[in-house]
Each structure stands twice: as structure tokens, then as C-alpha cells.
Amino acid sequence: MKNVKHAKCVKCGKIYEAVPNLTNCSCGGILDIVYDYSYIKGVLTKETLAARRDNSMWRYRELLPVEESTPNTPLRVGWSPLYQADTLARELGIARLYVKDDGINPTASLKDRASAMAVAKAQEAGAGVIACSSTGNAASSLAGNAAAAGLKTYIFVPSRAPKGKVAQLMTFGATVISVQGSYEDTFELSRQAIDKWGWYNRNAAINPYLSEGKKTVGLEIMEQLDWQVPDYIAISVGDGCTIAGLWKGLKDLYAIGFIDRLPRLISAQAAGCYPINRAIETGADWSPMEENTLADSIAVGVPRNADKALAAIRESNGLTVEVTDGEIMAAQKLLGRTCGVFGEPAGVTGAAGLKKLCGQGKIPADATVVSVVTGNGLKDVANAINACGEPISIPGDMELLLKAFAENGIVVE
Ligand SMILES: *Cc1c(COP(=O)(O)O)cnc(C)c1O
Numbered sequence: 001m002k003n004v005k006h007a008k009c010v011k012c013g014k015i016y017e018a019v020p021n022l023t024n025c026s027c028g029g030i031l032d033i034v035y036d037y038s039y040i041k042g043v044l045t046k047e048t049l050a051a052r053r054d055n056s057m058w059r060y061r062e063l064l065p066v067e068e069s070t071p072n073t074p075l076r077v078g079w080s081p082l083y084q085a086d087t088l089a090r091e092l093g094i095a096r097l098y099v100k101d102d103g104i105n106p107t108a109s110l111k112d113r114a115s116a117m118a119v120a121k122a123q124e125a126g127a128g129v130i131a132c133s134s135t136g137n138a139a140s141s142l143a144g145n146a147a148a149a150g151l152k153t154y155i156f157v158p159s160r161a162p163k164g165k166v167a168q169l170m171t172f173g174a175t176v177i178s179v180q181g182s183y184e185d186t187f188e189l190s191r192q193a194i195d196k197w198g199w200y201n202r203n204a205a206i207n208p209y210l211s212e213g214k215k216t217v218g219l220e221i222m223e224q225l226d227w228q229v230p231d232y233i234a235i236s237v238g239d240g241c242t243i244a245g246l247w248k249g250l251k252d253l254y255a256i257g258f259i260d261r262l263p264r265l266i267s268a269q270a271a272g273c274y275p276i277n278r279a280i281e282t283g284a285d286w287s288p289m290e291e292n293t294l295a296d297s298i299a300v301g302v303p304r305n306a307d308k309a310l311a312a313i314r315e316s317n318g319l320t321v322e323v324t325d326g327e328i329m330a331a332q333k334l335l336g337r338t339c340g341v342f343g344e345p346a347g348v349t350g351a352a353g354l355k356k357l358c359g360q361g362k363i364p365a366d367a368t369v370v371s372v373v374t375g376n377g378l379k380d381v382a383n384a385i386n387a388c389g390e391p392i393s394i395p396g397d398m399e400l401l402l403k404a405f406a407e408n409g410i411v412v413e
């Protein structure tokens with residue numbers, strides 16, 4: 001990889017050769033992939049990108065840690081739409097709002113970006129089996145992307161994982177272990193099994209290549225905005241890999257001169273589980289919390305990538321915000337009604353946080369904001385129905401339709 005120098009521990013600074021099956025540093029710290037930006041500047045220009053037909057995350061190969069000979073993964077991951085959301089911007093009282101809908105990815109979440117990277121690196125490592133533990137989306141995205149590439153998967157999920165995500169896993173032919181316990185218990189069991197059998201490890205914050213896949217969401221946002229930097233980007237946070245990846249992508253673009261400033265990140269967590277935000281707000285080290293929210297994808301009491309996430313929020317002079325399950329459900333409805341975008345609870349938590357900050361007057365009225373929807377609502381229909389209610393239910397009779405409209409105050413224009 002001519003574009004990659006090495007991997008470096010974010011804790012102790014130790015340098016590692018960027019081999020495909022990198023895990024944590026011997027000190028326990030997480031590794032970060034370090035690029036040769038002067039090389040990349042020589043081979044990648046905005047014009048080359050603009051002319052590129054590849055509408056997937058692999059359009060950014062020069063900024064990704066893969067060998068030139070490694071094929072693109074088969075499913076089309078990335079290049080999700082960035083919608084200008086004028087109605088919602090007006091409702092929130094801000095000048096410009098864009099909604100990045102990452103729920104349209106092949107397995108319907110932003111995790112596909114990391115899983116596609118995991119599949120590419122497993123192939124470089126010559127591995128035929130990949131394993132991970134996950135709150136649900138990393139699991140289903142790994143199972144799907146691996147299935148398409150002909151790799152076998154062992155997947156560990158907590159028993160609370162929503163049915164839609166488990167259905168994806170079973171459909172993609174993964175061997176699925178539903179762990180009767182918390183995400184923490186699930187992670188621990190997967191760690192032991194991976195040690196025992198030597199599977200390629202797609203665990204969040206263990207494999208440093210994953211956030212390099214996730215960073216493509218930041219690269220895309222900037223290219224889709226024609227390199228005009230927004231003031232804020234709001235996103236939900238669980239383990240912290242997503243926000244850290246987003247920040248890495250933005251910093252890459254800054255390093256190669258594609259953008260001339262950096263946005264502030266908005267880290268949105270659930271009020272029932274916010275260890276990363278609590279660390280920012282108190283200035284203390286992070287400490288574990290209970291996993292008390294319906295937003296299952298961000299119910300992470302022991303964040304695996306706290307170091308990188310905290311650094312990203314601090315470096316960006318970011319904002320933190322916690323939202324209740326009620327506010328998350330309201331945001332689900334709001335995004336649906338104003339944008340036609342259907343997000344799962346964790347998927348809309350960034351938008352819920354943005355709405356809360358706007359209500360508190362913390363976002364200037366002239367701000368340009370991007371809100372990332374990280375997962376699709378069809379993954380968790382039970383919570384969507386809880387949030388948005390049941391339809392009018394009547395027999396097929398016109399008289400009863402008129403009566404139901406009258407009773408519900410519906411006036412047809
Ligand atoms: C995983 C996930 C997140 C949070 O990503 P982390 O890397 O765990 O912080 C947010 N939303 C959805 C839908 C997810 O699946």
C-alpha cells in the first residue's frame with residue numbers, strides 16, 4: 001500500500017507494519033492507520049474524483065488502506081444520498097440542513113462501510129472465516145458483505161437484538177449465537193471464541209481498518225457538498241467507531257487540501273446510556289453505564305472506541321447531547337414526515353440531538369448542518385410502530401370510511 005505508512009497506537013505511539021490482520025497494540029491501545037498524504041496528493045485530485053463512475057465507497061481507494069490488487073467488495077456500499085431538507089430546516093430554525101441517509105446501504109446501515117472493509121482485508125489476509133460481536137447492524141452487514149464475497153461468518157449478538165436484524169443474519173447464512181446477556185457479555189464471548197479458533201476479527205475498535213471504511217461517509221458528505229464545509233455534523237454514538245471514522249475522513253480531506261476548515265461534530269447519545277458524552281461533559285475519564293435505551297445500536301455501556309471518539313469530539317470542538325427514548329421516537333416521526341426518510345431509533349438519534357440543541361438555542365440560526373441517519377427503520381418495525389402509531393382499521397366499507405374520517409377529524413381537500 002503506497003498510500004499507507006504504518007499503524008500507530010493512539011495510546012503509547014508504538015508503530016506497527018500495516019499487515020491485514022492488525023488488532024490492538026500490546027499496551028491495549030487502539031491502532032490508527034497513518035497515511036502518506038504527500039503521496040496521496042500526487043495521485044488524487046478533485047477532478048479525478050469527479051470523473052469517476054464508481055458510485056460506492058471504493059471511489060476513494062487512494063484514501064483507503066487496501067492493496068491496489070484487492071478487488072472491490074461485491075455489494076454496492078456507500079454513495080448514499082445527501083438530501084437537502086428544507087422543510088425540516090425551517091422547523092428546526094436553521095439556515096440549511098442536509099440529511100445523509102445511510103440506511104440505503106445494502107444491509108441498511110452505515111456499518112456496511114466497515115464490513116466491506118473487513119471483507120477486503122480478510123481476503124488480503126487469506127482468511128475464509130470472519131467473526132464479530134455486535135448490537136445487530138455490524139453483524140448483519142458483515143454477514144451480508146461476507147456472503148456476497150463467499151466468506152463464512154460466525155456472529156455473536158445480544159439476545160435483545162431486534163428481529164429484523166436477526167432475520168438478516170439468518171438469511172445471509174451466518175452461524176448466529178444469540179447471547180443471553182448484555183452487549184458487554186456478547187463481546188467477551190466473541191473475543192474468547194476468536195482467540196480459540198483464529199477467525200478474522202471484525203470486532204469494533206479491535207480491527208483498526210474498520211473506521212477507515214466508516215470514514216467514507218465523511219468523504220462522501222464533503223464531495224456531495226462540493227467541498228463546502230458545513231458548520232456541524234450530527235451523528236449517533238455507541239462504541240464510538242462511527243464518529244471517530246467520520247472525523248478521520250474529514251481530517252484526511254483537510255490534510256490533502258480538499259477542504260480548508262473542519263466542521264464541529266455533534267455527538268448524540270441516549271439519555272439512558274451516554275458514557276462517551278458524560279466523559280466530555282465532566283472532563284473525567286469515561287466509565288461504564290447501564291444500557292438503558294430502546295436505541296439498541298447505541299446501547300453500549302462499555303464503549304470499545306472511547307479513546308478515538310473522545311479525541312474526535314474534543315479536536316472538533318464538538319457538542320454533546322443526550323436524548324430520551326421519547327425524543328428519539330419523536331425524531332423518527334419527524335424525519336419520516338418532513339423528509340420521507342425512515343430511520344431506526346439509533347439511526348435518528350443524531351437528528352433528535354440536533355432538534356434538542358436547536359430548541360436550546362445552541363445552534364446559530366445561520367448554521368449549515370448535516371445530520372447522518374445511520375440505519376434503516378425497517379430493521380426494527382416494532383419500535384417504529386410504537387413511535388408512530390397504528391393505522392385506522394375498518395372493514396372495506398365506504399360508509400365506515402366516512403365515519404372513521406369524521407371521528408378522526410380527517411378532512412379530505
Ligand atoms: C453502530 C451504530 C451506531 C453507532 O456506531 P458506533 O461506532 O458504535 O459508535 C449508530 N447508529 C447505528 C444505526 C448503528 O448501527
Ligand SMILES: [Zn+2]
Nearest residue numbers: 009012025027
Ligand atoms: Zn500502545
